[in-house]
Amino acid sequence: MNDTAAKIRELTDLLNRYGYEYYTLDAPSVPDAEYDRLFHELEALEAAHPALKLPDSPTLRVGGAPLSAFAQVRHEVPMLSLSNAFSPQDESGAFDHAEMTAFDERVRGGLGGKPPQYVIEPKFDGLAVSLLYRDGVLVQAATRGDGSSGEDVTQNIRTVSDIPLRLRGGDTPALIEIRGEVLMFKADFAALNLRQEENGRKPFANPRNAAAGSLRQLDPRITAQRKLHFFPYSIARQEGGFSAGTHMQELDYCGRLGFALPEGNCGCFGSMAEILAFYEQMRQKRPALPYEIDGMVVKVNSLAQQHELGFISRAPRWAVAHKFPAEEALTVVEAIDVQ
Numbered sequence: 001m002n003d004t005a006a007k008i009r010e011l012t013d014l015l016n017r018y019g020y021e022y023y024t025l026d027a028p029s030v031p032d033a034e035y036d037r038l039f040h041e042l043e044a045l046e047a048a049h050p051a052l053k054l055p056d057s058p059t060l061r062v063g064g065a066p067l068s069a070f071a072q073v074r075h076e077v078p079m080l081s082l083s084n085a086f087s088p089q090d091e092s093g094a095f096d097h098a099e100m101t102a103f104d105e106r107v108r109g110g111l112g113g114k115p116p117q118y119v120i121e122p123k124f125d126g127l128a129v130s131l132l133y134r135d136g137v138l139v140q141a142a143t144r145g146d147g148s149s150g151e152d153v154t155q156n157i158r159t160v161s162d163i164p165l166r167l168r169g170g171d172t173p174a175l176i177e178i179r180g181e182v183l184m185f186k187a188d189f190a191a192l193n194l195r196q197e198e199n200g201r202k203p204f205a206n207p208r209n210a211a212a213g214s215l216r217q218l219d220p221r222i223t224a225q226r227k228l229h230f231f232p233y234s235i236a237r238q239e240g241g242f243s244a245g246t247h248m249q250e251l252d253y254c255g256r257l258g259f260a261l262p263e264g265n266c267g268c269f270g271s272m273a274e275i276l277a278f279y280e281q282m283r284q285k286r287p288a289l290p291y292e293i294d295g296m297v298v299k300v301n302s303l304a305q306q307h308e309l310g311f312i313s314r315a316p317r318w319a320v321a322h323k324f325p326a327e328e329a330l331t332v333v334e335a336i337d338v339q
């Protein structure tokens, strides 16, 4: 590798590490001015040697020329929906968790009476995307679409600061497809709508619409100006790298690969009673969360037990979305129907 290519590789890796510290760990190790100086040095080298620009270059985060349309991407593994379980309140205000108890009984029945461990995590109210990495480099990103195919939003996804352009840590898988939710934090949503009003543009109805509208922009430079975030919630495909046995291990692995995790807002328990207690805690915490959630998702933790239980038509038998009671003032909760 000649010294210009070596210099570009060195600056790319250094700026990606600084970006990870700043956006994902919220713990920058260098002042912004130092980051900017190195960033401009890399931009100048790439402009002088376009052929040497790397696929994980942080200059991709600012977005390139607009597309005329989105290509369609077929999902090798369909992106499924989730069955819903509701806990209505009776006149006394007590919650009726019958639907979750029924879910627990179906799961135990399907496992021959074995008591499963459950993971409970936020049901992020954004839009579902799938990220494909080959040899550690982000090569394709697609929206969920109808579950079988979606829009290729790779360029736009590269502008989302907490999505790694290159996976971190050793033991890089030859291929890994990570799925999760792109969302806009409440504070960034409020600031965006202020700008919309100031510029005479229509405000967005809620953070989910704002995230969807920002990601499905044909001009990635507009996406780059919208502060989007991403949280992983499943590994759809993998060749090589760490082989997880449980969903919690999958989430931890995503954290080691460089993704942000909803620390403190997910848990793993051995009984539905503990799951329901955590659900209630999260229902109380919900208004104070920096992002919108419309419920919690409860999943069987063991991947072997997930495979044993399988799916009902388009949704897994081993997972259920446990929705919060609709708060009209907050968002209109769209029911995700399961055929």
Ligand SMILES: NC(=O)c1c(N)nc(OC2CCCC2)nc1O[C@@H]1CCC[C@@H]1O
Pocket (backbone or CB within 6 Å): 079, 080, 081, 082, 121, 122, 123, 124, 125, 128, 144, 181, 233, 234, 297, 316, 319, 336
């Ligand atoms: N919205 C979410 O936060 C969420 C989640 N935390 N976990 C999953 O697990 C998937 C993985 C396999 C089957 C369901 N799905 C989620 O959202 C889905 C994506 C598409 C429809 C649901 O919103």
